[in-house]
């Protein structure tokens with residue numbers, strides 16, 4: 291079986307196979323060229339009235355025109371932000387604060403990105419009432435639930451267009467029809483769909499829509515919020531009058547120009563990209579479901595993003611699976627990138643009714659325009675190998691290697707990380723850590739609650755009792771004893 295970095299016929303490049311496009315997409319070279327040109331030109335501040343300033347504004351307005359085109363909006367309805375997170379925050383907080391005299395009830399779905407869920411939580415702390423709508427086992431919000439939960443004082447509903455973890459696409463058009471009838475504003479987080487599903491804000495019936503450039507081959511650090519003309523929104527940043535007074539601060543012109551270029555390319559290429567990516571997804575689903583009866587596909591079987599495959603292996607924690615895949619040059623994820631260090635089951639999977647233990651075996655593969663069928667076949671083979679090793683381990687536990695001596699049979703090493711709130715990177719590269727052997731016990735003293743939580747999450751993540759961690763292919767066994775006062 292070809293290792294990563296092998297000759298081109300294996301389909302695996304030197305960099306390995308990147309199948310985490312829901313987390314971020316590589317910047318398109320044509321976009322990079324457009325964005326870098328801004329750095330190399332004598333460009334002014336778009337708010338300045340001299341020539342370089344006017345040139346900068348012209349470049350920014352051109353980008354706005356292309357971003358608007360991608361979602362069939364008017365350019366003046368586009369507010370540039372630093373990304374999807376800021377667009378979501380502006381939509382929820384900005385709208386709620388501007389319209390609180392009309393009512394203080396908002397609704398969000400249980401599977402929203404944390405940019406929405408945490409904004410809703412903040413609004414709740416500010417006195418708003420928040421209804422969190424459930425989803426079914428495929429991750430879909432029932433439009434009837436939206437209708438049932440409408441109140442006189444409901445002002446805003448935010449339901450994402452498609453979910454970043456399981457790829458389920460919501461019935462936004464139907465929800466949009468209901469919210470229009472009820473005179474309630476509808477926001478959708480389209481961070482995962484812009485550039486992969488054609489969007490028309492009027493057809494969807496949305497009043498606000500969030501976008502992020504780095505999800506459609508644009509640069510990170512640029513996003514936008516579409517705000518329907520006439521809608522009242524308050525800024526959440528105070529400062530200058532940029533972006534119609536809704537987003538203070540000098541605009542990130544290179545990233546915005548890159549976003550414009552990416553939007554233009556996405557609009558022209560969406561159909562071809564989607565057809566290619568959907569083909570890869572379907573081939574992959576077929577391949578992996580044939581590998582083992584215990585594998586289940588998460589999300590909606592049809593209404594799902596073209597590039598998304600989210601599965602539960604059923605056994606084997608996702609951390610261990612990802613490490614094995616990564617050693618084969620396959621870069622996938624366990625779910626949302628923002629959560630990849632928090633070893634809790636995904637809130638999306640649990641909201642879909644997937645039991646905690648099973649949710650912890652979830653893997654997400656998200657394909658992009660530059661992936662190939664050879665790569666998909668390679669991933670299928672490597673997953674098959676992973677499952678065979680797992681099965682052998684179940685049948686003959688000794689085949690997995692020598693039994694692990696219980697922690698505590700080796701030496702005891704003490705490490706003091708008091709004063710550090712983020713000790714992991716330091717700990718992992720320390721000499722103490724590299725001198726650990728199987729059976730050793732590492733006792734760590736920490737005094738910061740965040741550091742303790744970090745260490746505990748990490749030890750939990752590494753698996754079984756006694757804690758194992760793969761480093762350079764060797765299994766080191768150790769335990770971290772309670773911090774503070776051993």
Ligand code: PLP
Pocket residue numbers: 312313372373374375376378403405450452453454479481482502503504511513627
């Ligand atoms: N919303 C969704 C659905 C996302 O997937 C993401 C990023 O993963 C965001 C919002 C946040 O976007 P950004 O990374 O641009 O802040």
